[in-house]
Amino acid sequence: MADPYAWLTPALATIHRAQWHRRVEPVRGRAGPVVTVGGQRVINFASNDYLGLAGDERLMAAAMAATGAYGTGSTGSRLTSGHRELHRDLEGAIAQLKQTEDAIVFSSGYLANLGAIAAVVGTRDVVMGDRYNHSSLKLGAKLSGATVYEFPHNDLGALTQWLQQHRGQYRRCLITADSVFSMDGDLCPVPELLAIAAQYEAMVLMDEAHGTGVFGSNGAGVVEHCGCTGQPMIQVGTLSKALGSLGGYVAGSGVLIDFLRNRAPSWIYTTGLSPADTAAAKEAIALLQTEPQRRAQLWRNVDAVRQILGQFFTLLPSDSPILCVELDSPTQALDLADQFRQGGIWVPAIRPPTVPTSRLRFSIMATHDLNHVQQFEQVSRSLSPRAKGKEEC
Numbered sequence: 001m002a003d004p005y006a007w008l009t010p011a012l013a014t015i016h017r018a019q020w021h022r023r024v025e026p027v028r029g030r031a032g033p034v035v036t037v038g039g040q041r042v043i044n045f046a047s048n049d050y051l052g053l054a055g056d057e058r059l060m061a062a063a064m065a066a067t068g069a070y071g072t073g074s075t076g077s078r079l080t081s082g083h084r085e086l087h088r089d090l091e092g093a094i095a096q097l098k099q100t101e102d103a104i105v106f107s108s109g110y111l112a113n114l115g116a117i118a119a120v121v122g123t124r125d126v127v128m129g130d131r132y133n134h135s136s137l138k139l140g141a142k143l144s145g146a147t148v149y150e151f152p153h154n155d156l157g158a159l160t161q162w163l164q165q166h167r168g169q170y171r172r173c174l175i176t177a178d179s180v181f182s183m184d185g186d187l188c189p190v191p192e193l194l195a196i197a198a199q200y201e202a203m204v205l206m207d208e209a210h211g212t213g214v215f216g217s218n219g220a221g222v223v224e225h226c227g228c229t230g231q232p233m234i235q236v237g238t239l240s241k242a243l244g245s246l247g248g249y250v251a252g253s254g255v256l257i258d259f260l261r262n263r264a265p266s267w268i269y270t271t272g273l274s275p276a277d278t279a280a281a282k283e284a285i286a287l288l289q290t291e292p293q294r295r296a297q298l299w300r301n302v303d304a305v306r307q308i309l310g311q312f313f314t315l316l317p318s319d320s321p322i323l324c325v326e327l328d329s330p331t332q333a334l335d336l337a338d339q340f341r342q343g344g345i346w347v348p349a350i351r352p353p354t355v356p357t358s359r360l361r362f363s364i365m366a367t368h369d370l371n372h373v374q375q376f377e378q379v380s381r382s383l384s385p386r387a388k389g390k391e392e393c
């Protein structure tokens, strides 16, 4: 009899041949703007910890206090033994930040998207998603059993045209988009999208994974930044990026959140968020309010790094702390990432199939200081194809 697992080796070889193979590398030291990777101290342009809160003493203290009070695990689903007052406190803090009636926390942002989408649409419905949406939105649409239509990136004209022709064939319609596109760094035109949705009786799920804590005068996200606070919509986000913890949330109307508590499988049938993660996220939300200077410093750093990169490389359009240098091939991206690494700069190469074109994806932190930025500039200058061209002349 043939080995039923024999296909794995050639399948992996195909991944290697395409330069698509990925592996993990341990990071040493506390989360922050400088970490140790492969025995080398590097400046960190690879993390989603935009505000530098993952290594903040106050979040750590909150996590430890919660662990001391409640233990490590939450021991069950929120509907059985796993619900603590701490969870409700966090949900209240999220709702207050987002200015929504209520909120619900999931064990990750990924699970929040899967659960919310599967709960609100089914086989008689349609989900329309931006082509550059995060994997969790795409998989959620597929799992829901609804008809799925992907529109070209940020092409609201194509979206409108499709709605005009096909909206009538479906019961409910859900439009999904990242508010900050995670692998490009550009923004969704939220007000325009909401206007189209209202016109065609469509729901909107806005994924604020990279917006929460970063955009808006209160750090509520791109929805706040665009002046769309209070408009009917399903807002999803994560506790694991700017908020420095782990977990995901959905914020919206009271009736939506109550419905999700009854119908979102990835909330009902999974263990509640751990006390440590819950307490850390709650502390982070408190700090968004008391330390707006973190956000201000983040944006100053984004401007500085964008200016440096733009001088030496070709940047993809971005309005966020995610800045991408576009490259022609996966090999080029891997090589340039290696060269940055030798210069003490840690930046990931993002390749297909995650993205359509290879790139280096820099993410900026509020806690990058002047020395970090100066070293970054020096290394960028030395690796710039433009600078090299000038030397040869």
Ligand SMILES: *Cc1c(COP(=O)(O)O)cnc(C)c1O
Pocket: 108, 109, 110, 111, 113, 134, 136, 178, 182, 207, 209, 210, 238, 239, 240, 246, 247, 248
């Ligand atoms: C990271 C991310 C998620 C998933 O969030 P996790 O909490 O890490 O599971 C969802 N959507 C987008 C756009 C993301 O970037």
